[in-house]
Amino acid sequence: MNNNSRSQNTSLGIVGFGAFGQLAARHLGQHFKVSAYDPSPGLASVAKQLGVPLASLRSVSQADVILIAAPVSSFEQVVSEIAIACKPGALIVDVGSVKVGPAEIMRRLLPKHVDIIATHPLFGPQSAINGIEGLKIAICPIQGKQHVRLAAFLRNALGLTVIMTTPEDHDREAAVVQGLTHLIAKVLLRMGPLPTRMTTKSFDLLSEAISMVQHDAPEVFEAIEKANPYAGVVRRRFFDLATSMSVELESALRTSPHNKTGQ
């Protein structure tokens, strides 16, 4: 594995060929010999279009680098199957939105002879629509030393901004970042179609933020809220602050003289 780009001889096995797995194949195809595994039907044509052969989990798990982009519900099962098939010296990387739980699972189930890096690309197909240069990725080294070279590759070959962190620090910050974005988006979506005509710049930004996450799979929201150990605190704080603000406002507006003008 070189710093700037890898030889087409390095094999990359993508486990889970959904929206993110396909995005990864699109950007990593020129750097690796890519294959992918996914149990879902109907992926043949997109795989063909991307030039990625679909293979069994066992076969994909024998790659030099294994990228786990599997859904939350099958993560532990998938890791235990990779654990049996992977070869010594392999690099195993996951890409989930939450890091404490998956890092613990990978550390517990994978053999000592592989390197493990937990990552969270802070983007998805929606934000990567104009390319991934300058986008952010959080990296948590779990086992082995390959994170140094991976970080250099992500910076130099893909142009990503790399944030080195730990699963705990990641989840603490992501609980606020993703927790709040999704909570606000969910509340606003329930308010019905938002205005688009008489809008301010700040409201347009708010609408854009919401539209970026509103098509996320329900599992993403569930993962953020359920699997991030810090999500509950952030969620309850948000709702508590909203409630106390509501009470304050209603009482302030009741007691003060009604003012019919506005600026």
Place this chain on the structure above:
Amino acid sequence: MNNNSRSQNTSLGIVGFGAFGQLAARHLGQHFKVSAYDPSPGLASVAKQLGVPLASLRSVSQADVILIAAPVSSFEQVVSEIAIACKPGALIVDVGSVKVGPAEIMRRLLPKHVDIIATHPLFGPQSAINGIEGLKIAICPIQGKQHVRLAAFLRNALGLTVIMTTPEDHDREAAVVQGLTHLIAKVLLRMGPLPTRMTTKSFDLLSEAISMVQHDAPEVFEAIEKANPYAGVVRRRFFDLATSMSVELESALRTSPHNKTGQ
């Protein structure tokens, strides 16, 4: 008054030389002979810098066009003083965030021989920092026919996007647009400093939206929440939806098996 630009001989009196009055002077100085009135001390140097003479309310009220950018608290008083001093055929325009109340006050207090247009520029000094071209302004004709020429001027000379509407339609839509932006900003500001490192694109947009309104004068929020007749419904709906979502989430997360992985 020409369609494309006005002669320097048309006089414009700005009543209220705060942040918005100054912004107006900056963009209208080349089209009008501008003077301004403001009872606050300490405005001499900014007025000088903008080349705008400060004058009495009585003198400013004798202009061909009077722009009322006064704070909510003095709006009715200011309009009643303008009513005495303004000349026949004058055009009187306000620029507040709420339109039903101010339109009613202007219609009630101003003489029949002037034209009245209630407007809401959907921007402020913050969003106009890179110029005003393409920004939006809502216009509600209240009395007379000068709105046709005003709209043409705003479009052609200033490059604004003009939205013709009524005070009621404006306030109904603004209650959602401005009400939600300010409510969300206020709740998030109470959460403390927001993360800036491990952020997603959607969270960055959210943060930007908040930073645009967080320095608004407290009167702006008060005006939106108190003076917009539709604000209460929007506010209560937002808080009710937040509360019911909180209850739903807590119960869903309690009953379902804890899933420690995330994607």
